[in-house]
Amino acid sequence: MRISTAQFYESSAANYQKNFSNVVKSSEEASSLVRVNTAADDPVGAARLLQLGQQASMLDQFSANMTTIKGTLGQTEAVMTSIGNVLQRAKELALGAGNAGYTDADRQANASELGQIEEQLLSLMNTKDENGKYIFAGSKGDVVPFSRNTDGSYTYNGDQVTLDLPIGDTQSMATNSTGWEVFQQAINTTRTQTTLTAPAVDDGRVVLSNGQVGSDVTYNAKFRSGEPYTVSFLSSTQLQITDALGNDVTAEASQGGVFSSSNAATQTVSFRGLDLKLNINLKSGDTTPDTVIAGHSFTLAAKPDSFNTSRSPGNPSTALVTDASVTNSTDYHASFPGGGAILKFTSATNFELYAAPVTANSKPVSTGTMAGTTATASGVSFTLAGTPGAGDQFSVAVNTHQTQNILDTVSQLKTALSTPTNNDPIITQKMNAAVTAGIGNLSSGMDQLASSISSVGGRGASLVTQTDINQSLALANTQTQSAIRDSDPAEVMTRLTLQQTMLQASQLAFSKIAQLGLFNKV
Template sequence: MRISTAQYYETQAANYQRNYSNAVATSNEASSLTKINTAADDPIGAGRLLALGQQSAILEQYKGNISSTKSALNLQETTLDAINTALARAKELGLAANNGFKTDADRSAYAEELGQIQQQVLGLMNSKDADGNYLFSGSKTDTAPYSQNADGTFTYNGDQTQINLGIGDGLTVGTNTTGWDAFQQTINTSRTQTAMTAPAVDDGRVVLSNGTVGTAATYNAKFSGGQPYTVSFLSSTQIKITDALGNDVTAEASQNGVISNSNGANQTVSFRGVDMKLNINLKPGDTNPDAVIAGHSFQLSASPDSFTTARSPGNPSTAVITGSTITNPSDYTNTFPANGSTVLKFTSATAFDLYAAPITADSKPISSGTMVGGNAVAAGVTFAIGGTPASGDQFSIQSNNHQTQNVLDTLGQMITALKAPIDGDPVAKQKFQGTMESALGNIDSAVNQIGTAVTSIGARGQALEEQSTTNDSLTAANATTQSSIRDSDPAEVMTRLTLQQTMLQAAQLAFSKISQLSLFDRI
């Protein structure tokens, strides 16, 4: 085979260029200690590095999510702890005020401090984070969770939405605590009432409190089905309880209905999960206690639903709803929405429709009618209207079944009770004590509910810690794998570079020697 001079030069030039490129590449690798600078260096390795880089970015995002969630949960826990501290002081005041030796002036002073506590708790419930978002409004972070109504009660304006962030592959955690969970689901221990049915004029000899729910399971299972109950005093030492059908259920009362006729004794009668305070107040000259106590009777029942109403800001008229009362229990039970939210809309000065809230384009009224004598009757509820409505007037209505009660309303009830004068009136004082015991029970219930929320925060915090440890391990493994693919061994690189440089120098020398040879030298 014959090789031309041109071919020889081209072959040697190509080999030299390839060796030179390899030496330059190795030199760059020695400088950066990185094996893969472009995808062409190692297509498979570059693909793996890309996937590992994406995983690293996700892990970094998880790290940021965990950090921000920890901060949010810590702030929520601190706020809830502050609310619990305020409620502990409110309970101290309630217990002190319930002391029979306190005066109206003492109770008034307690009411003033409770008012300050109520405002403090309201402010804490409406707390914001560093970004100006409300802590306890759910997803409605720009809406204050609690506002006060015209009647002094408080309404929750947030929602029940939990905001979740990813903290690991397929794993999310809630970053917020809603006011619904922390405050609105507080079990109301004061959801029963008593009303004297005989004698027609209260003589003050028998005081029976509205009662508190002491055993919720028994109350839920037995009380509602038999109400209203009649509590009859057969003598000064025996009561009889009958249910709505007239069945004698006294055997389910504490001590089978046996009571004490000790004058002014504060005793407890328990029945189907409800604890009622009972006082027998004998008067001077009552030589026969049985004769003066027998014949007294009370009706015991669950507190009926109440309603919070508000007129829409854009109403054409100035009409307002001044009162709301259930007048047809059957219609109310069968028609009124389960969530308790409705809108009363007037189509003229007298005609109206009641809708389940919120009203949408395809909403149909659940009840319609015409106002008579200033009253609008819809879904078993009579709404008293003050003023003359106009077409287009709307009123939002929210029912309250009293199964739960936020602590702001409980504090409000305590303040009202403390401000009422009772000095020199034993009967009023006994009723006051029953009211305060119910309120104290609700404060305990509120603290328990907040405790449940704090426990949830703690559980999520623990999950964050555990996942953070897992993510750190994954991040370390990711970095190690990337390094094994991307980074060079300094010793190996320097050895390879020395070899390539030596080969390049040898090739240069060989080329220069061979290029000097010619066939003419052999003639």
């Protein structure tokens, strides 16, 4: 086969360029020890490296998220611990106030300190983080979570939404604890009330306290189904309890309803999960105790739901809701939003009731027209002062009394201890019952707080475990990337030496063959 001079030179040049390119590429690889720089170097390896790079970025983001969560959990736990210490002091003051040797002045001193504790609690529960966000407001970081109402009670203004961040491929973790969960869900142990129905004027001979829930299970299973109850005193030693249907259920009361009237000492009547404090105060001249005690009666039932209402700052009018109460129990339980409502006026007389929060797709749960100064929606009557305007909105928060904010508990304790007894035994008995109720609710609030602290600790422990998992994944990721991308130094140097030898050989072959041309023989 003949090979022209042009073909020979072209072939030799191409071979030389190929060998030279290989030497240059291998030299760069030997210098950087990186095998895959572009997809052309290894298409499959490059695709795998892209996936591993994305995973590495996610692992870095998980690590940043966990650092954020650790910081917020640390601050939350510190604040909760401080609140627990403050509540412990409040409980000590309440226990001390029950001392028989305490005077009104002693109790007033305790009440003053409870007032300071109340302010301290409010400040701690409205704590902000380093970014100026309220840590217990849920997703409403710019809204003060707890505020004092005009009647001295407290309202939670945040929501129940936790702010979650991913810390693993399939795991997210809450960065915050909502005030609703930590402070609003403490079981209210004094969620029932007694009301004297006979005689028409309280003679002070029989003092029966509001019930304190001792067993939630029994209370929910038995008590609620039979209320309201009537507690009737048949004699100076026997009471009778009948349920809403008139059935005699006295057998379920402690000692079958038998009590002592020999002195005014507090005695406990237990009934369907409730403990009631009873005092019998016979007066001088009561020679026939049965006569003066028989005929006293009380109603006993769960406290009715109450409502806190507030006007929207953007309302066109200055109208206010001055009172709200349940007037139709059936309608109320059937349709009133349990999580809060918005009362919206479409004119000066027409209104609509929505479940909170109101969105573009919200539909009213009820509508109506005012009757005088009253707007009745879903069984609840709202009394207004002033004429509402179209567009007026009022937020309605429902208090079912099943739970109680610890701020309300401290405030109620302060009020009870601030009221002078003037050594009046009946006032003292009522004050002692209020203190006992306060101690029970403080214990419940501290239990709820302890549960929340435990939740924070559990999340912290999960972070430690997930950190170890992510670190293992990051190490495996790095090793896999290295195995795909990085070169073996020995293999690279061997290949480079071979390619340099081939380059030198091609140069030598070119020069030798070039001398065999016809013109070299002339």
